[in-house]
Amino acid sequence: MTESEELIATVDDGGxxxxxxxxxxxxxxxxxxxxxxxxxxxxxxxQRDDLRVVVLSGSGGSFSAGADITDIAANAGDAGVDEAGAVAIISNGSDLARALRAIRVPVVAAVDGAAVGIGASLALGADLVYATNRAYFLFPFVNIGLMPDGGASMLVAASIGRVRANALLLLGEKFRAAAAFDAGLVTEVLEDAAALSARVDEVVAKLAAKSPAALRITKAASDAITMAAFETALGEEMDGQTRLLQSPEFRQTLALFTKSDS
Incomplete structure (x- = not known):
């Protein structure tokens, strides 16, 4: 078990x-x-063979607000993010997405409240996505001079098609749970956090009762088709985001965050 103030990770006896x-x-x-x-x-x-299913969630009524801009601003120089810093930032997001997709068993995301930026990529990188009515997905990158990353440029289009994906990624507007369900981005929408927890527990129990080998092989076969462009997307995001993180537009964003914390 890993448990800290900022991350809680557990594995029970049932895997x-x-x-x-x-x-x-x-x-x-x-x-x-x-x-x-x-x-x-x-x-x-x-690397573990005893796992049956992985559940991702966030505490306190949000899934994740994405990359912590104040953290990025604190580590940037006076001139903003340099090339090495930009590569480190985007590599972190790409490697996070890769680590999630490397899980061989089903991954279930329980989304309540905000799933923003890399947080949305993390949620949508799961195999099954359950959300509350108040949940929403947001890729605000274009609003601050950046582009979607964490595989979002492929994950969203693979789920909802090119035109709807373009609307979500290019406009930088909230995509609420009901609309996300209608578009095929999430598996099911629940009334509230209690209903979400109960439904996820029910799904997890069903998955845990099935053949682990069958689940792994089925997931791998599905990924071979639906996720075939994943690494290509990460490569495009690496090239584009590295440039944009050093752009004047994003430098202005960092300056605003630096001012607000001073």
């Missing part, structure tokens, strides 16, 4: 693994340190 981001005061925004710890835990779980 059910649960990973909860626990930064409610920051809407579970992912600092560099938290992202590294998530990758470490997922990396360990990917």
């Amino acid at each position: 059910i693994a649960r990973l909860t981001i626990n930064r409610p005061e920051r809407m579970n925004a992912l600092s560099g340190g938290v992202s590294l710890e998530i990758r470490r835990v997922l990396g360990e779980w990917a």
